[in-house]
Amino acid sequence: xxxxxxxxxxxxxxxxxxxxxxxxxxxxxxxxxxxxxxxxxxxxxxxxxxxxxxxxxxxxxxxxxxxxxxxxxxxxxxxxxxxxxxxxxxxxxxxxxxxxxxxxxxxxxxxxxxxxxxxxxxxxxxxxxxxxxxxxxxxxxxxxxxxxxxxxxxxxxxxxxxxxxxxxxxxxxxxxxxxxxxxxxxxxxxxxxxxxxxxxxxxxxxxxxxxxxxxxxxxxxxxxxxxxxxxxxxxxxxxxxxxxxxxxxxxxxxxxxxxxxxxxxxxxxxxxxxxxxxxxxxxxxx
Amino acid sequence: xxxxxxxxxxxxxxxxxxxxxxxxxxxxxxxxxxxxxxxxxxxxxxxxxxxxxxxxxxxxxxxxxxxxxxxxxxxxxxxxxxxxxxxxxxxxxxxxxxxxxxxxxxxxxxxxxxxxxxxxxxxxxxxxxxxxxxxxxxxxxxxxxxxxxxxxxxxxxxxxxxxxxxxxxxxxxxxxxxxxxxxxxxxxxxxxxxxxxxxxxxxxxxxxxxxxxxxxxxxxxxxxxxxxxxxxxxxxxxxxxxxxxxxxxxxxxxxxxxxxxxxxxxxxxxxxxxxxxxxxxxxxxxxxxxxxxxxxxxxxxxxxx
Numbered sequence: 001x002x003x004x005x006x007x008x009x010x011x012x013x014x015x016x017x018x019x020x021x022x023x024x025x026x027x028x029x030x031x032x033x034x035x036x037x038x039x040x041x042x043x044x045x046x047x048x049x050x051x052x053x054x055x056x057x058x059x060x061x062x063x064x065x066x067x068x069x070x071x072x073x074x075x076x077x078x079x080x081x082x083x084x085x086x087x088x089x090x091x092x093x094x095x096x097x098x099x100x101x102x103x104x105x106x107x108x109x110x111x112x113x114x115x116x117x118x119x120x121x122x123x124x125x126x127x128x129x130x131x132x133x134x135x136x137x138x139x140x141x142x143x144x145x146x147x148x149x150x151x152x153x154x155x156x157x158x159x160x161x162x163x164x165x166x167x168x169x170x171x172x173x174x175x176x177x178x179x180x181x182x183x184x185x186x187x188x189x190x191x192x193x194x195x196x197x198x199x200x201x202x203x204x205x206x207x208x209x210x211x212x213x214x215x216x217x218x219x220x221x222x223x224x225x226x227x228x229x230x231x232x233x234x235x236x237x238x239x240x241x242x243x244x245x246x247x248x249x250x251x252x253x254x255x256x257x258x259x260x261x262x263x264x265x266x267x268x269x270x271x272x273x274x275x276x277x278x279x280x281x282x283x284x285x286x
Numbered sequence: 287x288x289x290x291x292x293x294x295x296x297x298x299x300x301x302x303x304x305x306x307x308x309x310x311x312x313x314x315x316x317x318x319x320x321x322x323x324x325x326x327x328x329x330x331x332x333x334x335x336x337x338x339x340x341x342x343x344x345x346x347x348x349x350x351x352x353x354x355x356x357x358x359x360x361x362x363x364x365x366x367x368x369x370x371x372x373x374x375x376x377x378x379x380x381x382x383x384x385x386x387x388x389x390x391x392x393x394x395x396x397x398x399x400x401x402x403x404x405x406x407x408x409x410x411x412x413x414x415x416x417x418x419x420x421x422x423x424x425x426x427x428x429x430x431x432x433x434x435x436x437x438x439x440x441x442x443x444x445x446x447x448x449x450x451x452x453x454x455x456x457x458x459x460x461x462x463x464x465x466x467x468x469x470x471x472x473x474x475x476x477x478x479x480x481x482x483x484x485x486x487x488x489x490x491x492x493x494x495x496x497x498x499x500x501x502x503x504x505x506x507x508x509x510x511x512x513x514x515x516x517x518x519x520x521x522x523x524x525x526x527x528x529x530x531x532x533x534x535x536x537x538x539x540x541x542x543x544x545x546x547x548x549x550x551x552x553x554x555x556x557x558x559x560x561x562x563x564x565x566x567x568x569x570x571x572x573x574x575x576x577x578x579x580x581x582x583x584x585x586x587x588x589x590x591x
Contacts, residue, residue, distance in 0.1 A: 034395055086577060091394050092342040092529060097577050099526055103570025111563060220406060223399055258422075262410035265403050272400045273388050 006253045007246065008132040012142045014245020016203060019145035020218055021225035022152055022237040023196030029232020030169040030189045031087060036098040037078075039219030040105045041194050045071055045201020046210035047113050053120050053205075060120050060202050061144060068199035075194025080187040087186060102215075109212050117209035141203045148199050152192070153234040165189050169232070220261075224268045293541050297453070300544075305446055308439050316438045318555055323445035324507070325531065325551050327499050329543035330452035332528040335496040337537035338465060339489055340472030342394075344401040344525045345385075348408050349378050349500035350507070351520035355412060355419060357505025358427045358514055367430060371444070371505040378501025379494055386493035390486065393475070402522060409520035424515030427508050441510045448506070452499040453544070459495070460540050468492055469538065530573055536583030545584055 024038040048067045049060040078101065086093050124136035156162035167175040168185045176182050204210065204218075221244065229240020244264055252260040307319040328346065335343045357374040361367055389400045413422045420426075430437050459465040467488045470478035479485045508514045527550070535546025557568050 028395070032395065034398065082574070082578075086581075089581075090340070090342070091398050092336065092533075093577055093581070095342060095398060096526065096530060096533065097574055100570040100573030100577070103573070104567045107564060107567030107570065110566075223402065227399065227403075258410075259414050262407065262414055265406045265410060269389075269400065269403045269407060272392060272396060272403065 010246035010249030014242035018241025039215035041197035045198030071198025076191035079190030353501030353504025374505035382497035536585035
C-alpha cells in the first residue's frame with residue numbers, strides 16, 4: 001500500500017520535527033524569547049556530529065549526548081551573559097538580539113565549515129513493514145528523537161531544576177521569593193533548548209544533508225509546529241511535530257513536495273487566527 | 287519647535303544632496319544615493335507600525351515582495367512602468383487592509399510570528415505558482431530604455447519621491463490624532479481602547495501606511511534590477527534591517543528612521559567592500575551592540591551633561 005508508506009514517512013519525519021520544536025517551544029514558553037538561533041544551533045549540532053563521524057569514526061547516535069552537552073554550554077553562556085540583560089524588554093528587542101547573534105553564528109559556521117551540504121551515510125539496510133519500506137537508520141532516528149523528547153518531559157516533571165523552570169514560567173516573582181534565582185534558571189532553560197537542538201542536529205545529520213542554509217528552514221518548522229501543537233508544552237510540540245510530519249508527507253504525495261511547505265505555513269496562519277493556543281490548547285509548562 | 291525647523295532644514299539639504307549626485311559623482315555614488323532613499327522610505331514605513339504603534343511587524347518583507355511581483359507582472363503585460371508602480375501600491379494597500387484585519391487581532395509574539403508566516407506564505411506561493419511568477423527561477427522584467435545614466439537618474443528620483451511621500455505622511459501622522467492614538471496603543475493598548483481610541487482602526491491605518499510605500503519601492507526595485515526571485519523579494523532580512531534602522535535612529539520619532547537608515551546604509555556599504563567574508567557576522571555584531579548600548583537610538587542620546 002502506498003499510503004502505508006506515506007504515513008510511515010510522515011511519522012518518521014514527524015518524530016524528528018517534534019524534537020526540532022520542543023527546545024524552541026520551551027525557550028519561548030518560559031523566557032518569552034523567540035530564539036531565532038534555534039535553527040543554527042541544530043545545524044551546529046549536525047556539523048559536530050558529522051565531523052566526529054568523518055574524522056574520528058564515531059557513530060553519530062553515540063555522539064548525541066556529547067554534542068548536546070557542548071550546545072548546552074554554548075546556550076547557557078549566551079543567555080547568562082547576553083540575553084538575560086534584555087530578557088524583559090519588548091518582543092522586538094529580544095528578537096533582534098537573537099537575530100544578530102544568529103547572523104554571527106551563521107557567518108562563523110559558513111567560514112569554518114563552508115556551505116557545502118554534508119551528510120552522514122550509515123546505510124543500515126531496509127526493513128519491509130506491512131508493505132512500507134523503512135530504512136533502519138531513519139527508524140533509529142525516529143526512536144531516538146522520541147526518546148529525547150521524552151527525556152525533556154521527564155526532566156521538567158521530575159527533576160529539581162525542571163520544577164524550578166516550571167515555577168519560573170508560572171510566576172517569576174513568586175518563584176524568586178521561594179529562593180529560585182530566575183536568571184540562572186533562564187540560562188539553564190536556554191541551555192536546555194540548545195541541548196535539544198544539538199541532540200536533534202546529530203539525528204538530523206543522519207537523515208538530511210546538513211548545510212548552513214538548512215537553519216532557516218528548520219527554524220520555520222519550529223514556528224509552524226509550535227503554533228499547530230500549542231506553545232510551551234512538550235506534548236504540544238509532540239502533537240504538532242507528528243501532525244506536521246504527516247500533513248507534509250501527504251501534501252507532498254498529493255500536491256508535490258514544493259507545495260508541502262506552503263501548506264504547513266498556511267495551516268499555521270489559519271491556526272494563529274482561529275486557535276492561537278494550538279491543538280492541545282492550555283497554558284503552562286507542566 | 288526651533289530644533290524641528292533646523293531638522294527640516296538639514297533634511298532639505300540631504301534631499302538636495304542625494305538628488306544632485308548624478309551631476310556631481312559617478313554611478314557607484316548614485317547607486318548608493320538610491321539605496322539611501324530606498325531604505326529611508328522602508329524605515330519610515332516600518333516606523334508607522336513598529337515605532338508609533340509598537341507592533342513587531344515583519345510584514346514589510348511581504349509588502350515589498352508583493353509590490354515587486356505586482357509591478358513586474360503588470361509591466362510584463364505592457365503597462366507603462368510608473369503606472370505599474372502606482373498600481374502595485376494600490377494592490378498592496380488592498381492586501382494590507384484585508385490581511386491586517388485578521389492578523390492585527392494578535393499581539394506580541396503571536397503577531398511577530400504571524401507576520402513572519404505571512405512573508406513565508408507569499409514567498410512559497412510565488413515559488414509554487416510558477417505559471418504566473420516563473421517559480422523559483424524568478425522573473426525577468428523588461429529593462430528600461432535610455433542607457434545606464436538615464437536609468438540611474440529615473441530610479442534615484444523615484445526612490446526620493448517615495449521617500450518624500452513617506453516622510454510627509456510621517457510628519458502628518460506625528461501631529462495628528464492618529465499619531466497620538468498610536469502612541470497610546472504602544473504604551474497600553476487596553477487602556478487606549480478603554481479611553482475611546484478606536485484601536486483596530488488606528489492599527490489598521492498604521493499597518494496600511496507601513497505597506498503602501500513599500501509596495502511602490504518593491505515595484506520600482508523590480509524594474510531597477512530587472513530580475514526578481516521569491517527568496518530575494520520576500521525577505522525577512524530586509525524587514526529586520528528596517529527595524530534595526532528605526533531602533534538605531536529612535537523608534538516612533540520623525541527623523542529617527544532617516545538618521546538610522548542613513549547611518550546603517552553607509553556603514554553596511556563600508557563593510558561590504560572591505561570584509562566580504564565577515565560581512566554578515568559584523569552586521570550581527572552591530573545589531574547586538576546596538577541593542578545593548580544604544581537601546582533608545584541615536585536621537586535620544588543626551589549629548590549635554
